[in-house]
Amino acid sequence: MKKRVFIDCHTDMQDIPAIKLIRRIPDLEICGISSCYDPYRSGTEEKISEGFLKSSGFEGKISEGARSPIIPRRGCNGGPGGHSEYYCRPQDGYAWEQMFEQAIKDNEDSGITMLLLGPATNLAIAILRYPAIKSRIDHIIMAGGSFGFGDVAPYSERNVYDDAYACKILLHSGIPMTMIGLSAATDAALSRDEMKTAVRCLVGEKKSESCLEDMSLRCLGGKYIVPSLAAAAWMMDPEVAVMDNFHVDVETNGTEMYGRTVIEWRHYLHEPEETRVAVSIKKDKLLDIVK
Amino acid sequence: MKKIPIIFDCDPGHDDAIALVMALAREDWDIKAITTVGGNNTIKNVTENALRILEVTGRTDIPVASGMEGPFLKELVQTGKFHGKSGMDGHHLPDPVTKAASDDAVGLMAKILEESDEPVTLIITGVFTNVAVLLLAYPHLKSKISKISIMGGSYYRGNWSPIAEFNVWADPEAADVVMRAGIPFDMYGLDVTHQAYLKREEYAELRTYNNPVADFIADLFDFFSKSCIEDRGHPGCLVHDACAVAGLIDPSLFRYIDTHVQMDMDGDITRGGCVVELRPKGWPRDDEVNSKVAVWVDRIGFMKLLLDSCAYFGKKEV
Numbered sequence: 001m002k003k004r005v006f007i008d009c010h011t012d013m014q015d016i017p018a019i020k021l022i023r024r025i026p027d028l029e030i031c032g033i034s035s036c037y038d039p040y041r042s043g044t045e046e047k048i049s050e051g052f053l054k055s056s057g058f059e060g061k062i063s064e065g066a067r068s069p070i071i072p073r074r075g076c077n078g079g080p081g082g083h084s085e086y087y088c089r090p091q092d093g094y095a096w097e098q099m100f101e102q103a104i105k106d107n108e109d110s111g112i113t114m115l116l117l118g119p120a121t122n123l124a125i126a127i128l129r130y131p132a133i134k135s136r137i138d139h140i141i142m143a144g145g146s147f148g149f150g151d152v153a154p155y156s157e158r159n160v161y162d163d164a165y166a167c168k169i170l171l172h173s174g175i176p177m178t179m180i181g182l183s184a185a186t187d188a189a190l191s192r193d194e195m196k197t198a199v200r201c202l203v204g205e206k207k208s209e210s211c212l213e214d215m216s217l218r219c220l221g222g223k224y225i226v227p228s229l230a231a232a233a234w235m236m237d238p239e240v241a242v243m244d245n246f247h248v249d250v251e252t253n254g255t256e257m258y259g260r261t262v263i264e265w266r267h268y269l270h271e272p273e274e275t276r277v278a279v280s281i282k283k284d285k286l287l288d289i290v291k
Numbered sequence: 292m293k294k295i296p297i298i299f300d301c302d303p304g305h306d307d308a309i310a311l312v313m314a315l316a317r318e319d320w321d322i323k324a325i326t327t328v329g330g331n332n333t334i335k336n337v338t339e340n341a342l343r344i345l346e347v348t349g350r351t352d353i354p355v356a357s358g359m360e361g362p363f364l365k366e367l368v369q370t371g372k373f374h375g376k377s378g379m380d381g382h383h384l385p386d387p388v389t390k391a392a393s394d395d396a397v398g399l400m401a402k403i404l405e406e407s408d409e410p411v412t413l414i415i416t417g418v419f420t421n422v423a424v425l426l427l428a429y430p431h432l433k434s435k436i437s438k439i440s441i442m443g444g445s446y447y448r449g450n451w452s453p454i455a456e457f458n459v460w461a462d463p464e465a466a467d468v469v470m471r472a473g474i475p476f477d478m479y480g481l482d483v484t485h486q487a488y489l490k491r492e493e494y495a496e497l498r499t500y501n502n503p504v505a506d507f508i509a510d511l512f513d514f515f516s517k518s519c520i521e522d523r524g525h526p527g528c529l530v531h532d533a534c535a536v537a538g539l540i541d542p543s544l545f546r547y548i549d550t551h552v553q554m555d556m557d558g559d560i561t562r563g564g565c566v567v568e569l570r571p572k573g574w575p576r577d578d579e580v581n582s583k584v585a586v587w588v589d590r591i592g593f594m595k596l597l598l599d600s601c602a603y604f605g606k607k608e609v
Contacts, residue, residue, distance in 0.1 A: 066427075066430075067430070070427065070464070070468070071464055071467055071468070072471075085430055085431075085433065085473070086430040086431040087431055087434065088431050089429075089431050094428065094429075096428060125424075125428055128359075128424045128427065129397060129427070131360075165363075165464060168364060169364065252557075253557040254557075
């Protein structure tokens, strides 16, 4: 029986290459897709983009998720985020409802894997609303966080920073979790040409430009650093990453440190180390997988 | 008579029980559900206490649903010594015969709001976790809530820390979600609930009513007075949660200020406290009003309302 994965992602074109890569994994079935909270999407673009709907190749319903984080950043740590309110229930229900529906499908013996390619808001709401979901999620794979430096702040990676509380809820949920974040993905930073070639292999010539355009936030110092692609590659072949286990938490206070994933690297303390963290990504292996 | 639709979210608790009795005495209120949340005691105990209260008042027609066991991010801290082992020590009521209608308080609240033709008033006298999850999971239903009457928070004094009141301190993230939701809320914090007390000789009148509800409440007062009067030196027995009900019944009993309230979740020693904008108008301040904060109560009027509510059950066949 195929394993089932539910993908919570950005629903412009930036995560399409990762989804295409996941679709190549033979023993994996995508059982649901939802739209993550995305503070960089304009208020007029709340709907899931046509490009995403056409490109994802997913035939089930794609549900809409949160339009604001669980707890917005406050004045002391960067100001509010969030978009317009929902004034009616989305046609296909909320992301967290679909997550729960898929997780508890009673004809399935095993639970599901949750793959988060954006902020963790939707899954955090699912855990709060439906505590029983915790026993039906085998594994959370989060493309985000960082072992060291950040992108949106000195130590904070964008996906975690955009809803640090949600990430904390996941880390405290007791569900096994793997974090493939910015610092590891930096080992596999791709030039524009390399990225273009990789994206073409996954989505085709026609859609590659719009994917690259929507990945612009992941272009740092002229190189593409894309945790979502690294996470998808790891799901296909775990050999692409060097992993280790740590205790991980998220800073939800402070200004400069807000949204930092704090990784307890001191193995000698012999404390519980619940989270599997990608320490580095092998670039050559990643490019081989994509091709 | 058009009745006011109400959902009552609580964690009984002595003062929750008194607040519930006051609400149940209102013939002009349509209490759609009582939902419970882990707070004063475990979710099991507070739910059973809610069922007991409905049985003693003869209102088992109201559904009870149990909700969140504990806060968003930390373990539940109970208020055991103040409310006793059961969460409502002082009067022995048998185990409830009725059962909770559901263990999904958030689902029941959402269903009631979805189906309601008119906006519903929420009363919160416990930790805010249930309502916060409701607002996060069903954001489109915010417009179905006319207002929230809250016992929680404070602007100067705390009980669980020097500045933090228990209901918001226990789950400050949940309180923050509720306060930021854009739904107007009336806040009855410790500063005003400490004015809402009954002296021993005042609540002793309940013993003369000769009805089981009044006896039940008198016993609760006797138990709760020990911590309020003997341990903490208050002039009477505080009835915090009843303020959130009394203010809805008769707002003229209170004086309010319209102001902005938010939670502090970051401070080393102020986490769980409320930040209430009290600076005078004309000063540099945040003027985005989201709350009516009660600052004064007519204690005698409040007491009369409470006693009349208990007397009601003697006139009514229970």
